[in-house]
Amino acid sequence: MSTETATAIQQKSEPLFSKKNQRLVSDPLNDNNPITVQVLGICSALAVTSQVVNAGIMALCVIFVTAFANLTISMLRNYIPNRIRMIVQLVVIATLVTLVSEVLKAAAYDVSKQLSVFVGLIITNCIIMGRLEAFAMANKPWPSFLDGIGNGIGYGIILIGVAFFRELFGAGSLMGIDFASQWPLFTNGIMVLPIASIFLIGIFIWIQRSFNPKLVDIS
Amino acid sequence: MSDNSGIKHFTKFIFSLLPSFSKSYLLIIFTGFPFMAFSQSGGGFNLQSVVILLLAATMVLVVFLFFVFGDHLIKDSARVAGYGNKANTFGVLPNKEEVSNIIHHKHAGANKVHKLEKGFDVKIKGKAAKVIEHYDPATYAVKPYDFKGLQPIPKMSVEVGTEVKAGDKLFYDKNYPDIFFTAPVSGEIAEIRRGDKRAIEEIVILSDKRKEFKQFPKLDITTAPRSEIVSLLAESGAWSSFIERPFGLVAKLERVPKSIHISTFDTSPLAPDYAFIMKDRGTHFKKGVEVLKRLTDGKVHINLNAKKKPLPFYSEIKDIQLNWFEGKHPAGLPGIQIHHTDPIDKGDTVWTISPMDTAVIGKLFSEGIYDPERIVAVAGPQVNTPKYYKTYLSANLSGLMSSVKKEGTRFISGNVLTGKQVDPEKGHVGYYDHLISCIKEGDFYELFGWLIPSYPRPSASVTFPWTLFPFEEFDVNTNTHGEERAFVVTGEYEAVLPMDIYPVHLLKAILSRDFDQMEGLGIYEVIEEDFAICEFVCTSKQPAMAILRDGLNYMKEQS
Amino acid sequence: MNPLRKLLDSIEPKVRNNKFAHTVYDGLETFLFQPNTTTSVGTHIKDGMDLKRTMVHVVIALQLCYVLGTYNIGHQHYLALGMYSGLFEGFFLKLMYGLLQLLPIFVVVHLVGLGIEFFFAARKGHSIEEGFLVSGALIPLIMPPDIPLWMVGMATGFAVLIAKEAFGGTGMNILNIALVSRVFVFFAYPGEISGDICWVSYDYNIFHQIFGIEAHTLAFHGWDKLPAKVNEIMVDGFSGATPLALAASGGWEAVQSATLPNGDQQYSIANLLFGILPGSIGETSKVFVIAGAGLMIAAGIASWRIMLSFVLGAAFAGILMNVLHVTAFPDSAFIGVPWYHQFLIGSLLFAMAFMATDPVTAASTNQGKLIYGFMIGVLGMIIRVLNPAYPEGWMLAILFMNIFAPLIDYYVLKSNINRRLSRVA
């Protein structure tokens, strides 16, 4: 994430990557993961994780949308009328999602076909709305942007993690490269079904909680 | 009377089966004969099958006649030997009276009998023989722990060395300063034994054997105001024999219960025969009931066993309600009886008292003395000659133990389900107990004990071969027969608890501290002793009574 | 004292400090010996019945199914290959074939299942619970006979891990463990558990080779009978189609008219009753399943309420189907199968006796059990007959009702609560 911010101008006294700002990105990766801890955005995690490539592209889309929606809303936060802030947030998200969807159709038609409605459904992804309400409305643009990126990545790693196992054991391939589909072990029908994502996310949560003592008290 | 006649038990058992079709396996065996006959001949009637049928019938007849003649012979020889009228109790077949007792439950007359199908009798060897011996030990001790709902450190009215008479105040609880706990006998306070955190365990009285009683005023029950009756009961120490439901605590002075229940029989394992204990105390009992009538707005309920002929004086009392019950344990517990006759709802208060304590109250009002005479049964497989002892409340145990095997024995004041373990030397009988149970400790391993049990043990499960013979009594021990597990098997609690209550769900509601659910599922209607049989049968070995007490305490705090 | 006891006592100090070793030791010890613990709080005596004994009675009730299942695997194998077509011809050969086919499955199930149980028990510092005794005995019986061992292992692992340990171990699971393992195979490797060829074991595994079962076939019947050519042999007249598949395509007539290569009726009533037919390992025999169910009811271990209402529910739905057949869908074959014959095909009775009655996952109130059983009966029959994709409904119906069992209990309890409240009002 550091490459894309290299051009950003040094702001005020606080360094660009202060401890606090680093935490904005690293927190959602583990301690405050939007999927495994906040249990948001599950619907798309179930639907688009049958292949790593799809999941990766979906993750990129979400990272893009969360980051820029956060950025936009944060910049506008003092101008947005409170009564219609939800609508404004929605319009911003919808615009970004439509952009993403169009670009995807042009650049990677196969993937966009497989992701089908789920790109459009990023609009309803609770993570984005949640971050806008909880963070971007009250913070400056740069931290908001970082928060968006962090949450997007937090979402993305779980998505790709789930997709990794689903593709490996469901289709016997990885990143679309088939190497094991002749072995029945790697053509597990459950892994092809969306229900596998529930198990996998559950197992991820299980593993995460048994290694991260901070999370145990939350439940 | 020969109590060891196994054959007699067996025939009794057969007779008890005849009227009830719930246990029909014997019927199946008998109806099996003709079928066997037909199957021999491949179905259809022919000469061969008829012959076999006749042979089978003849065999049954011969066996029956053998029993009848043998029985007559034994009875005749008993008569010759000089047993006189008692000769009728000998023999292999039950006599007429016994049979009619088993088959027709006529004691209840035309009254309604509450037949409780559910329940389980834990049959243990060593029931007390109906012999009374006098017993007056050196020490008696009152144990504050016996009274539920009291602070662990009561306020003492005496100190070591004080001379007391029977009925003199010993201590009271700070929260209920009007209820006194008094000395059962006259003597000197020998010791105030303290336990953890200086809680008082026992107040030991060295008996002077003179039996001096504190004289209380003799109140006229019919005219004295209720408040005076109450305060006399509270002053004398007889008050603490009232147990208040819900929660099963010592009754509060200010409450007026909607009814008072007396259970005149005990179905728990090795239970003393109340009819035997009470048979000479009719006048005091009747007087006591008159007192109880003044205490309640509602009725005094006397709950009788429909299977036994009741003592005559129960039915002589006017203006009370007699309820007849029939069934296995826990049919004799007041909690179950109340559930069926006068259920406790939220806000209700019901008191229970034992018939013996009622008689003590009767004596208090007729003679003006608090005379807590007790007849205590010492019973159990570890006792050589189980019998009854006439003594006073809270007697020391040491002298009772002469006929008991001490090695590897657990001594329990009360029955084996709800009693407390006591020390055979220093221990004293509990306040509410009329029984000392002596059973083996079960601290030994058993190879494949869960699969192939090496000795008979009581069980509600029919997977054990000996459960086919329900007359058998067991030499029990305190082994847990398995480790504690999560609740897995369902329906086993319900099968032994004759109440419209879901015990497992109630316990789960307690564990999850769900106030509304506990109340809704009827926690007010039960106390620990009602769930004792559930805890006994539990295959998961869950501490049902402890959980229930926990829940009751929680409910009390919340309300 | 018992020398075995002495041996255990001498081992104990050595494993005391190792958590895992101690759990294993504890499991072994409590298996061999009833422990010497005595009562401390509450009642002074306890019932002789414990969970181990309860569970082992279910396992005992399954033994007849195991025996017949073992023989049936062998019998169907040789039947499919056109050898020893008489029921008792080649008796020991068939028994041996079945045993060598079943035993590895049984061992794998227990290795995987107990391994996971031991691991979690050690991790939590608990003693090993006996819940897997029953699950482990049930899982092999509901698998197709020629299922690959690794698949059984995975299914068992999945079931124990996801359906049980994740919920907190024995007594806490929501879903029936054995059925979860089967549902795993069903959805993960559908090719292995559907269609006509999976219900008969054609191949020879390594144990068959070691013990010379394959060599026997080779020596006495030639190369033709070896599995490489199985397809041709099948076409010669043996069809692995189960009565269910036949009923689904052609109704009861199709079941009755199926024949073996030698011209005998394949699914006579006697064969259906005794379970001499292709199918999952242990659930084919109606007679032995009923015997096991009877034993469990007599021993008071399984709920007769669930079984009874299950049968009533299935009969009710079956009759309804028959009525529909007459009135609305005269063309649909499966609907027209007489309801009483529905009991003879598929695993209805096995599901009734051993699956629906699992006390942990079933409804826990007595009235609840009646509703629960009835609903399974109705639902299962609907899935079996009306659903085009899933050939048998009980697995899904039971799992479905497992989820609803707490809801049923909730309403039963609520009625109890209302009864109590109405006393006050």
Next chain:
Amino acid sequence: MSLNTNSNSYITIFLLSMVIVVAFLLSFVATGLQPIISKNEEVDKKKKILKSVVFVEESREKEVFTQDFVIDEYNNKIKELVVNYQGDPIEGKTAFELDVKKEFRKPLDERQMPVFVYNDDGGKKYYIVPLIGMGLWDEISGYIALEDDMSTIKGAAFDHKGETPGLGAEISKTKFSERFIGEEIFGEDGEYQFQVLKGTGNLKAEQSTYYIDGLSGATLTIDGVNNMMNEILTDYTTFFDKVKSSS
């Protein structure tokens, strides 16, 4: 903050300006990308058609069917044709743009039926017919290519929307579609004969060119495939006959 962000006029102005900005942005992007997107869609459909006649293993599909290859191959080798039920060509219609699903719902005499004719380098002609029908759960579709005897199958490719993974869903795999190659549809007398059998390992499939193995456990999806092929190919018979007699 002096700005009263809650006044009605402010809200109206804010919304209006936002809508205008967003509308401009989106329409700009959409118009810019439209040509690329529609080309993508076109290639996708052409690829499906080509897959039935150019057999490629799944693993190599991505390498072979590149965008350029598809467009070249399709434009150079495929001739589109729309026929009516009597086999006569209908002018003024492009087969590529016909909505097959809608057409096959119409009565036979109103139907416009697309045919794609593939001319391979050796001068041979293959006739590709679209298939559409119902599987177990949802729609199944595909293309089947016939050689110019109008009976031998050159190749087939199937697609589905929601068949059971591992069972019915296998029809979209080349493992299944390659079994069609070389089989025959119509018998000696011109009757429809072809059938996908139940299960695998059928001796009948090895011996006869009219039968192929199905998928074990996916009886109902296979029934769907059979029905679909039977219905649609029978509808084309008059056209096939005409082609045969003309050649």
